[in-house]
Amino acid sequence: MTIARFIYDNPLKNTDLYFAAKFMSHDPVAFVEFKRKKYLVVDVLEFGRAKKQAHVDKVLLASDYKNNVEIRKGNPPDVANIMDAIFKKLGAKILEVPGSFPLSLAEKFRAKKYKLVIAPSPFFPEKSKKGAREKSMMVEVQKNTFKLIALVEKTLVKTRISGNKLLFKGKTVTSEFLKELVQIEAIRLGYDLKEGLIIACGDDAIDPHCVGSGPIRPFKSIVVDIFGSSQKSLLWGDATRTFCRGKATPELKKLYSTVLQGQEMAIKSIRHGVNGRIVHEKVLKFFDSHGYKTGLLNGRHQGFIHGTGHGIGLDIHELPPFIAAKDCILEAGNVTSVEPGLYYKGIGGVRIEDLVYVTKNGCEILAGYPKKLEIL
């Protein structure tokens, strides 16, 4: 057949390209798979490095493929013309592209009489099945995630409670202060906090996407959610622990132990062949049966207002797998977060998150760290 599998994107934004060619670049590149051979098409700036680093059969230099019409106009050839020249040379007439393929480029190829076929998602199903090597690299990065959580915990241990504030070496402890400590340590660990981090306390903690700001309060829940990628492997880690400096209220303690039980229940349910939606609904029902309702409460969405877990790998959100309101059959080799949470104004926010590796008969927690609310 004459079908070429084709991606054109920036590897920084579309990790399928890195997965396919093991080549990272700040500028867009083209990847083609045709008759079992892999090609990478790059600019002159990337050509030398691509020839050394890319795991493909051939690296092509874009400027070697020219189109007479464009040259006559005095402008360099555009992507569609370069790729047209390459596809003509290869003999490809049908292009299988990812759903994210840019519409404007698609129209240009259609105008050149190519047939475009949208590939089923994910473009590389094998990307979500981690082998032993990827698994051990994800354990490494997750260990660093927990080192950073440990740093926050150890710092909280050393604080002194003073009224409604925490003092560390005489200074008020803020979310910003703790985040800076984590960011500096992350640099030393080669751990890229590309999308920031969450250290959120009190009312901030009841909004799962609020990154937190201002003073950290005693006797309130503090959600510490750290997610970053290894500079070496580019794989992501992701973990959350919830702490309380000083004695927690009975309501917060009960909330914490319910979330913890929900997480344990989810972890026990995960194995090859299970539907992520069923796992998620089980946790949701468990919370509900303990009086923790999810939905609009005093005009605010409260309760278990997010999914139980998302796949992770070269992207922080790399689906499948997916443990949420949507059908998704988990498979051996998947790595997914398991992160139930409950959020109520007045009580606080609690989330506990680990990464697990799905196996035939269950799942294994990657790295791991104690789960304890109070720091007394």
Added chain:
Amino acid sequence: MTIARFIYDNPLKNTDLYFAAKFMSHDPVAFVEFKRKKYLVVDVLEFGRAKKQAHVDKVLLASDYKNNVEIRKGNPPDVANIMDAIFKKLGAKILEVPGSFPLSLAEKFRAKKYKLVIAPSPFFPEKSKKGAREKSMMVEVQKNTFKLIALVEKTLVKTRISGNKLLFKGKTVTSEFLKELVQIEAIRLGYDLKEGLIIACGDDAIDPHCVGSGPIRPFKSIVVDIFGSSQKSLLWGDATRTFCRGKATPELKKLYSTVLQGQEMAIKSIRHGVNGRIVHEKVLKFFDSHGYKTGLLNGRHQGFIHGTGHGIGLDIHELPPFIAAKDCILEAGNVTSVEPGLYYKGIGGVRIEDLVYVTKNGCEILAGYPKKLEIL
């Protein structure tokens, strides 16, 4: 008319969304402009924050817009169904989308009988025309860029030359060591080095995209290229200086002064109405006339192997403007880098980069920093 301008993307990856709605999120959101009103469609997790932060006329909650077919199947509605319900309610039948619009989503809307029109690029032409406020915010972030370059320079000043190495407090100075210093200081400045940084010496410096590794050598060119965004304004800075610790060879000195003259020539040529291609060709010809040829030399692309400048703003590469081999008329309010470079194996790599703000009669350099090769 019934045309709705429509973007569906992740604001972290597509800053047009942030530009349009002043809302940042880690998950995809939909932006619609219809009959002069702006709408943002978000998930329940972002709803509260979006209502507070987004600069739009109305924030819509995705789950309020449901499709009976999907609900009967037990699955939550997908983006196309949610947006279909919203467009029906608004009365929109023609969708104007950016060229980057995902093909699979485009096909779903076409199947629902919408007419899709690809908007000319850029989607928001006003994005590339910076006003006084944006300009002053870009001066701020560029000042921080130069603070980081100054840190590298000051550290190099304090080194001791020992054979073919540099020592700082008795330790060998490496690219990694200098980068860590910069990364830690960047955190203190609220300066996000999201895409890394370049500190490249010797053979590393002759590859403009090589980030550098290993010992920094005396008597060789050291390219220090720092680019990052302000955590507050999300706007980018970008600057390059080239240093040499110890006496430079006469060849390197001549290379440096030629690049510097090329940069000054480019800056003098930039004004509203000028074609970026003409500016670029002028620099290329100047280099050529001084014996610095560009092209394949001993099987390697050498000389002036990249463009003279790229637009910058909410993205590090935000086009237009563009000063390279392609036609692009510069306009007042554009911010562009001016960064000619010359790269020759045996002599070294030199690049000098500033950002300029294009005005009616010329351009203004944002922030600024001395240009001096040797650190003696």
